[in-house]
Structure formats: structure tokens, C-alpha cells
Amino acid sequence: MSDIVEIRNLTVEDYFDLKASMVSAYADMSGSYWREPTIRRLISIFPEGQIAVTVNDKVVGCALSIIVDYNKYGDDHTYEQITGYYNFSTHNPKGDILYGIEVFVDPEYRGRRLARRLYDARKNLCEQLNLEGIVAGGRIPNYEKYADKLTPREYIRKVRDKEIYDPTLTFQFSNDFQVTKILRNYLPSDEASKGFATLLKWYNIYYEPDRDNIRYTKSTVRIGLVQWEMRDYGSLEGFLSQVEYFIDAVSDYGSDFVVFPELFNAPLMAEFNQLDPAGAIRGVARYTEQIREAMQQFAVSYNVNVICGSMPILRNDLLYNISYLCRRDGTHEEYTKIHPTPSEVYAWGIKGGNEIRVFDTDCGKIGIQICYDVEFPETSRILAEQGMQILFVPFMTDTQHAYNRVRFCAQARAIENECYVAISGCIGNLPKVNNMDLQYAQSCVLTPSDFQFPVTGIKADATPNTEMVVIADVDLVLLKELHAFGSVQTMKDRRKDLYEVVQKKKNG
Known part of the structure; x- marks a missing residue:
């Protein structure tokens, strides 16, 4: 513990x-x-x-x-x-x-x-x-x-x-x-x-001589994205050493969040490569809890909230793709990918999760969606209605076409839900791991599109297919201003008399 x-x-x-x-x-x-x-x-x-x-x-x-x-x-x-x-x-x-x-x-x-x-x-x-x-x-x-x-x-x-x-x-x-x-x-x-x-x-650089002593919450949140290279780390210890290295590096910049990509522990599947793809991913799933515990400790030690990418996990003999939020106070929560891709279902037999909810953090309300999930606008809208301010999307894509589907949909989610979206992906090759050969990524932090934000809607992005980190500051007060005074107000202007998005299953 x-x-x-x-x-x-x-x-x-x-x-x-x-x-x-x-x-x-x-x-x-x-x-x-x-x-x-x-x-x-x-x-x-x-x-x-x-x-x-x-x-x-x-x-x-x-x-x-x-x-x-x-x-x-x-x-x-x-x-x-x-x-x-x-x-x-x-x-x-x-x-x-x-x-x-x-x-x-x-x-x-x-x-x-x-x-x-x-x-x-x-x-x-x-x-x-x-x-x-x-x-x-x-x-x-x-x-x-x-x-x-x-x-x-x-x-x-x-x-x-x-x-x-x-x-x-x-x-x-x-x-x-x-x-x-x-x-x-x-x-x-x-x-x-x-x-x-x-x-x-x-x-205090924020000191205002003429302002009364009004309590306020600091609005700037710093996000660190890890563009993770898939390669042989030799062992679980070698893998965790690289994880800690990136958490340490990002925390040195005073980041509030560090984000890892989807299935970033896939290099550990090489140990099970003699098995078929379904057997190999179930083999590596045995390490998930151990990795989560280590990342939870890193979150406390380095004083940064960690979005733990995603990892496979077996529960009641069913395989899921799961992400963890490890808060810097030592607590953690989890999110299960709702929409497995056709290849995940065919090759590995992954099942979809059933919860759509935001997570409270010391830096506001956040959502997590894993890769393909962001291509379904309904779930993001439900999160926005629950107060989501930042959406984190760990992803893994093999081609530029696949990457663009994630990137373009993430940009749309930022605009239509008036929130920030941060996507973090894997790069590199895994020739010794079946069904995980190639990776393509350009991690980035995306914004709504209005005068307060970059004209491109891109706060910061990585060099494509290069192992690196991206550090970006996002201002939550700007979201409040956008909600109230934006050139367009997509959340307010919905025709609820004509249509609505309904969550059928209750969480938990």
C-alpha cells in the first residue's frame, strides 16, 4: 500500500x-x-x-x-x-x-x-x-x-x-x-x-496593491506528455526505471500532470512471444498491478498526478484495457476503455468498460479516454456535462491515418466541449512482439478555438516519431470566460428541446 x-x-x-x-x-x-x-x-x-x-x-x-x-x-x-x-x-x-x-x-x-x-x-x-x-x-x-x-x-x-x-x-x-x-x-x-x-x-508576482484580500484559486495547470519509445527494456525493473526517469524529468518542470500512452508496457510482451497474441497480452497483464503500485509511489515521491497510460488487465478471466489516475496524495482511481478497436477484439479478445465519469483532482475535474474512445463524441459530451475541464487521451496508433483519426477527433472534442485535450502516444518499433510492430505519434495539447487560445488550437506539440516530453500550461479561467463570453458557446447553445445525449447505465 x-x-x-x-x-x-x-x-x-x-x-x-x-x-x-x-x-x-x-x-x-x-x-x-x-x-x-x-x-x-x-x-x-x-x-x-x-x-x-x-x-x-x-x-x-x-x-x-x-x-x-x-x-x-x-x-x-x-x-x-x-x-x-x-x-x-x-x-x-x-x-x-x-x-x-x-x-x-x-x-x-x-x-x-x-x-x-x-x-x-x-x-x-x-x-x-x-x-x-x-x-x-x-x-x-x-x-x-x-x-x-x-x-x-x-x-x-x-x-x-x-x-x-x-x-x-x-x-x-x-x-x-x-x-x-x-x-x-x-x-x-x-x-x-x-x-x-x-x-x-x-x-509574489501576482500581488496587486489595490486589490482587497480576496481568496482565489490559482488557475494555471502544467501538463507534461511523455512521447514514449517502444523498445526492449530488458526486464520489468528496466521498464520501471525508464518510467521513473520521465516522471522525475517532468516533475522537475513543476508539472501538475504527467501522461503516458496507451499500452506503453507492450515491450514486456516480448517475454511471451512464443505464445499467440491473445496469450502474450494475457501474460503481460500479470504485471499491471505491480506497475500501477510503482507509479502510485512515483506520484507521491515526485509530487505529480500521473495518468498511467493504459495496460491490459484480467478480471474474472475477461481482458480489459485499463488506465489509472494516480494522484500525488497517494490515492488512485481507474478508467476502463469503453470502445476496443476491431483489432483489439479480434487479436486479443478485449472487452469494453461500462463507466463514463469525471475524476476530481487538485487541478480541477478531468476525464480520461483511451485512444478509440475519443472518436465517439457522445461519451466526451457526457464528461463535459459533468464538469470536465481537461480530457486526457493515451493512444497507440500504427500509421499516420490511424493517428489522424485520433488527433482530428481530439481537436473536435476540445472545440465542442470547450475543454483542453491532451493526447500522448507511443513511437518506435517492436519487431519481437506480435501485433505491435509499428508505432506513429505526435503528442500534443489541444485547445478550444477562440480569441483567448492559439489560432491553430494547438497549445504545444511534439516532434513526430521522436522520444521526448511536451510541457504546456493551460489556464482554467480561460475556459470559464469561454463558457460565458465566447464568440460561440457550444455547451450553452445546444437545442435540448430537439435532442439530448443520455447515459443509459449508471456508473458503479
Whole structure:
């Protein structure tokens, strides 16, 4: 089972987990943990600013903050002064700066990018509250190793230039914080930092001086498509290594989704090539759950939602073509291809699924259709009526004619349903796998056709038949504007008095 990761607001009931994690995090600073009355007060005056990360419902880290009128304190202050000597009398809901007073993750849970999630949550809060930015005083715990030969300024420069690694400062630089000043005696008890600290600032580029503090949801979603090459990976381990490589690469760009193609695990069929095609695909189906579990773990580790292409699966001796949505919080759901192609039925005996539904994610409502499914407009329309904003289409096509059927139909779905459509396909050859010889693809992100979008309706596309990734940002607010003010409004202007699309079977 994969761990379930959640970012949420801290509560008073979390205190004992919080204390245990903080004691572990600051093992080099004996007695450095927040007392319960202090946490209670902090939560009572600014609950939304206290953010916890949990693993399987256990608090393993947190980011604590207050809002201050920064002009009252300026850049020359100590930790005690900015926190009102730990009673937080300095908190001002009408202030202009989100001041970070604590961030830590239990050492047992490090290496999972949990601190990055805390920082992202804090940045989102800063944007939602329309504050100028985030300020914090940062430790430089490795400085004690260099204090006899480097000044703090020289040490910071070498950390910035990656000549020296500092567990705190290196992380701050990677999260777009700038060091604006060196503070003396900021936290005198921090012996490892020799009493020095960095004054760190992150600037909110969305800040609007004349806007009230109105909460809003960031609208931009980043999509990463993997144009996957079919080739011999040697083993399941080799295959998963390549999967992790692409997830890692796409997550480095800050993507919210990574999308793999249909039947991208087909190279593993080479192991069963002595069997007929139906036997071979049933052989490789035994790996599907194992691959899904690995991709679910990758989704958590790399903090990205994964559309797991599609894979064959056997259930009650029936073969299906299934895709998984592996969310970055550790949960997953599945979609079964509804329309197997004639060749899938003839060669493999694949059966069609019976569910048409959208999936909720932290980046809006999405739909999944596998290849041939997108050529049936009725199912896409049902998803649109359920609120779908992005449709993901893993596909596998052997010829350019087959590819164009998918591409042109996907473009039509984007226009008629006023949504984004992202298609991801396989390329390359598999000479040792029966019925999977050739692949042709040009993966792309497609948009509706109106003034807010590219005139071609193509947000981004890949080089045909080249292994690569495509990264594209899509703005969900533009879809709302299109629905309300578009030159044409296909969803609104349907003649429901004359026709309708009806889903006959209930999901589940």
C-alpha cells in the first residue's frame, strides 16, 4: 500500500504528533520545540497560516506563519522581536508580508519532497491573501564546519553557487527565495549557525496593491506528455526505471500532470512471444498491478498526478484495457476503455468498460479516454456535462491515418466541449512482439478555438516519431470566460428541446 500524503491546516489535536516530529527535526538543538499553549494561540489568531503535512494521518512536518506590517520592523530584527517574544502580538491581519516562523519535516520522512509541498502551500496562501511576499529568517546549520575559514557572506555565496551544500539554505535557493541580508544574533541559541541567519524573501508576482484580500484559486495547470519509445527494456525493473526517469524529468518542470500512452508496457510482451497474441497480452497483464503500485509511489515521491497510460488487465478471466489516475496524495482511481478497436477484439479478445465519469483532482475535474474512445463524441459530451475541464487521451496508433483519426477527433472534442485535450502516444518499433510492430505519434495539447487560445488550437506539440516530453500550461479561467463570453458557446447553445445525449447505465 502506498502512503497517503495530505496538506491541510494544523489543529490543536495534532500537537503531540507535532511535538514528536519537531524534537526529531531539531535533535541538534535540545529542547527546541513549540509548547502546546503557544501552538493553541497561533492557531486561534491565524488558523489558515498554520499548515501541516501528514503521512497516513500522522503530522510529520509543518509550516507556521503570521502576517506582519513589515515596515514596523524592517530588515533589522531578531526572531524574538518579529514574533512578539513568542506571543505573536505582532500578527496583523491587515499587514503586507507573510512571515514564516517555522518549517520542518521529521527526518524519518525526508526525501519525499514534503517540505516542497509545505512551501508551495505557503506560496499559494500568500497569493490568495494578496500579500507582497514571504519573509523568513533562515538557519545555515552547516556553517559551523566552515566558520574558521569563511565569512557568512562567502559561505552563502558558495552555497548559492553549489560549491557547498547546506540543508536549509540550499533548499531555500531551490524554492526561489533570495538572501537580502545577513542577520546577527537572529537566533542566538542556534550554535550550528554561529548565531547568524539569512534574511530570505520570496516575492509574489501576482500581488496587486489595490486589490482587497480576496481568496482565489490559482488557475494555471502544467501538463507534461511523455512521447514514449517502444523498445526492449530488458526486464520489468528496466521498464520501471525508464518510467521513473520521465516522471522525475517532468516533475522537475513543476508539472501538475504527467501522461503516458496507451499500452506503453507492450515491450514486456516480448517475454511471451512464443505464445499467440491473445496469450502474450494475457501474460503481460500479470504485471499491471505491480506497475500501477510503482507509479502510485512515483506520484507521491515526485509530487505529480500521473495518468498511467493504459495496460491490459484480467478480471474474472475477461481482458480489459485499463488506465489509472494516480494522484500525488497517494490515492488512485481507474478508467476502463469503453470502445476496443476491431483489432483489439479480434487479436486479443478485449472487452469494453461500462463507466463514463469525471475524476476530481487538485487541478480541477478531468476525464480520461483511451485512444478509440475519443472518436465517439457522445461519451466526451457526457464528461463535459459533468464538469470536465481537461480530457486526457493515451493512444497507440500504427500509421499516420490511424493517428489522424485520433488527433482530428481530439481537436473536435476540445472545440465542442470547450475543454483542453491532451493526447500522448507511443513511437518506435517492436519487431519481437506480435501485433505491435509499428508505432506513429505526435503528442500534443489541444485547445478550444477562440480569441483567448492559439489560432491553430494547438497549445504545444511534439516532434513526430521522436522520444521526448511536451510541457504546456493551460489556464482554467480561460475556459470559464469561454463558457460565458465566447464568440460561440457550444455547451450553452445546444437545442435540448430537439435532442439530448443520455447515459443509459449508471456508473458503479
